[in-house]
Amino acid sequence: MEKHHKFSLWYVVLGIWAVIFVHNLLFSALAVKIIPYSEFLRLLNANKLAEVAVTENQIQGKTVEGAGPDGKAEIFSTVRVDPELSKMLADHNVTFKGEIESRWLHDILSWVLPVLVFVGVWAFMMRRMAGAQQGFMAFGKKARIYMQDELSVTFEDVAGVDESKTELVEVVEFLRDPGRFTRLGGKMPRGVLLVGPPGTGKTLLAKAVAGESKVPFFSLSGSEFVELFVGMGAARVRDLFTQAKEKAPCIIFIDELDALGKARGVGAFSGHDEREQTLNQLLVEMDGFDPTVGVILIAATNRPEILDPALLRPGRFDRQILVDRPDKTGREAILKVHLKGVVVEDGLDLERIAAMTPGMVGADLANLVNEAALLGVRRGKDAVGMAEFEEAVERVLAGLEKRNRLINPDEKKIVAYHELGHAIVALSLPGADPVQKISIIPRGIAALGYTLQVPTEDRFLMRRTELLSRIATLLGGRAAEEMVFGDVSTGAHNDLARATDIARSMVKQYGMSEKLGQVYLENERRQMFIGSGLEAPPEYGAGTAEVIDSEIKAILDERYQKAREILAGRRDVLEKAAVLLLEKEKIDGSELAALMEEAG
Ligand code: ADP
Numbered sequence: 322m323e324k325h326h327k328f329s330l331w332y333v334v335l336g337i338w339a340v341i342f343v344h345n346l347l348f349s350a351l352a353v354k355i356i357p358y359s360e361f362l363r364l365l366n367a368n369k370l371a372e373v374a375v376t377e378n379q380i381q382g383k384t385v386e387g388a389g390p391d392g393k394a395e396i397f398s399t400v401r402v403d404p405e406l407s408k409m410l411a412d413h414n415v416t417f418k419g420e421i422e423s424r425w426l427h428d429i430l431s432w433v434l435p436v437l438v439f440v441g442v443w444a445f446m447m448r449r450m451a452g453a454q455q456g457f458m459a460f461g462k463k464a465r466i467y468m469q470d471e472l473s474v475t476f477e478d479v480a481g482v483d484e485s486k487t488e489l490v491e492v493v494e495f496l497r498d499p500g501r502f503t504r505l506g507g508k509m510p511r512g513v514l515l516v517g518p519p520g521t522g523k524t525l526l527a528k529a530v531a532g533e534s535k536v537p538f539f540s541l542s543g544s545e546f547v548e549l550f551v552g553m554g555a556a557r558v559r560d561l562f563t564q565a566k567e568k569a570p571c572i573i574f575i576d577e578l579d580a581l582g583k584a585r586g587v588g589a590f591s592g593h594d595e596r597e598q599t600l601n602q603l604l605v606e607m608d609g610f611d612p613t614v615g616v617i618l619i620a621a622t623n624r625p626e627i628l629d630p631a632l633l634r635p636g637r638f639d640r641q642i643l644v645d646r647p648d649k650t651g652r653e654a655i656l657k658v659h660l661k662g663v664v665v666e667d668g669l670d671l672e673r674i675a676a677m678t679p680g681m682v683g684a685d686l687a688n689l690v691n692e693a694a695l696l697g698v699r700r701g702k703d704a705v706g707m708a709e710f711e712e713a714v715e716r717v718l719a720g721l722e723k724r725n726r727l728i729n730p731d732e733k734k735i736v737a738y739h740e741l742g743h744a745i746v747a748l749s750l751p752g753a754d755p756v757q758k759i760s761i762i763p764r765g766i767a768a769l770g771y772t773l774q775v776p777t778e779d780r781f782l783m784r785r786t787e788l789l790s791r792i793a794t795l796l797g798g799r800a801a802e803e804m805v806f807g808d809v810s811t812g813a814h815n816d817l818a819r820a821t822d823i824a825r826s827m828v829k830q831y832g833m834s835e836k837l838g839q840v841y842l843e844n845e846r847r848q849m850f851i852g853s854g855l856e857a858p859p860e861y862g863a864g865t866a867e868v869i870d871s872e873i874k875a876i877l878d879e880r881y882q883k884a885r886e887i888l889a890g891r892r893d894v895l896e897k898a899a900v901l902l903l904e905k906e907k908i909d910g911s912e913l914a915a916l917m918e919e920a921g
Pocket residue numbers: 478479480481482518519520521522523524525526621655658682683684685687
């Protein structure tokens with residue numbers, strides 16, 4: 322940015338210099354002598370004037386020969402003072418004429434030139450800006466082309482998403498030999514939509530398809546189509562397809578399709594004409610191209626639900642491939658891929674690491690491996706081992722440890738009891754996730770302490786008792802504070818938010834409230850309102866809303882009571898564990914479990 326300022330200043334300086342230069346040049350060329358009006362009158366009375374031109378407030382004229390200092394006629398100019406001038410001029414027989422004041426020179430100097438200077442500066446800055454932020458005013462910008470030699474990604478680099486891969490194999494085969502599939506008159510899908518949560522490897526898969534089939538790969542992100550100027554996005558789509566057809570067989574990959582393909586709004590709510598035009602152009606192009614030429618459109622999104630239905634119609638993105646979060650074996654395979662370049666200890670138990678990381682996607686695991694490797698380096702190890710991975714999992718799950726954040730001892734005590742409250746309730750209830758670690762080392766930006774609970778396996782269903790255990794566990798922190806200190810702190814706000822969320826879902830979505838019965842009360846946003854920012858009104862009356870609220874409260878109250886009961890019965894364990902935790906700052910779940918067993 323600094324550079325721009327310097328450059329525009331330069332232009333201003335140059336402009337001012339030009340103005341002064343031109344000014345001087347013109348006046349010296351005309352050699353007009355400015356004289357006082359009295360001098361003019363003297364010349365007039367002495368009959369030394371040959372001719373004058375009079376404007377409203379200026380007189381220019383020429384003296385007779387010999388009047389000037391070197392004996393020549395002199396051109397002069399003066400300010401007109403006397404309105405009775407014409408009579409005097411006539412008396413002295415001077416040729417005179419009125420003149421409409423011409424200000425062209427003045428105009429150029431005071432107005433046109435500065436404008437020119439500013440336009441110059443502006444154009445210059447615009448050009449710089451266009452260079453800086455890609456696409457701005459870059460009218461002719463073409464879609465990037467990744468040729469196959471740039472893409473060394475193969476299916477081997479993508480792990481844990483085998484079903485998605487299998488589906489894509491056919492696409493690869495088609496691209497390698499388009500004729501084979503169309504021989505019997507069949508048609509390849511025009512568009513393949515990769516759908517799945519962020520970081521599961523959608524972009525990677527698309528690149529792998531291109532890498533495997535060794536065809537050109539045009540890659541653009543949906544947001545790149547949405548331009549500042551209306552009509553540019555559509556032009557870019559047209560341009561992209563033209564280029565692609567020339568290079569067929571090839572792949573066009575549109576990442577983050579949702580940025581472009583959001584459902585078009587209704588009537589007055591549609592605020593984004595440009596995006597709609599671009600989307601329309603995309604639909605037109607998709608319909609227009611001949612599927613036998615071998616251009617395949619692949620797109621990726623993690624929000625298929627907001628896509629315009631027109632995009633998903635047969636003949637467009639008619640093949641949807643789910644790229645889901647990997648399961649345990651999948652995670653193990655992904656770890657293997659990313660550990661290729663990492664020196665690890667012999668016999669590193671990948672299965673155990675996979676078991677510790679439910680819910681993590683490929684991008685998380687890549688990050689995890691990197692964290693572990695960095696930790697290994699920091700610890701001066703020859704190879705990365707289990708300890709580093711355990712630490713890395715904690716880091717990724719809970720944010721970075723901030724050992725140097727100072728917390729006063731009183732607060733530390735509150736945090737310790739609070740966390741133990743969570744842990745003891747979790748260990749006492751059926752179906753709660755096992756407690757792995759309890760720590761009062763601050764992490765991340767908000768958490769002062771944490772209780773790490775790691776499920777033993779991937780979960781797809783939750784039973785009612787498990788949800789209730791989870792709520793009680795979340796409320797256990799505050800219950801412990803209240804019991805031990807007779808007071809509560811703000812530290813529980815996140816716990817409360819999560820507990821309330823679960824209770825609300827139980828009542829409104831899962832039909833787990835006896836009073837309300839088996840109903841679904843969570844109205845989804847309705848299709849037509851998507852993108853308009855308006856939510857549909859609730860589909861139940863005020864009476865029902867009241868029951869919902871009271872049911873949520875009843876669940877939370879009952880669970881809080883339960884947590885207090887458990888902690889009251891475990892008071893001795895709580896005190897003992899608190900001493901231990903305050904001393905060590907971090908204890909294993911198994912240590913706490915042992916304490917509890919000891920106490921019986
Ligand atoms: P998405 O496009 O689904 O958000 P990406 O394809 O951009 O995710 O993945 C980001 C990174 O995470 C990849 O570059 C890769 O290193 C890693 N990754 C994600 N999924 C996988 C996978 N299934 N196998 C191997 N690596 C993966």
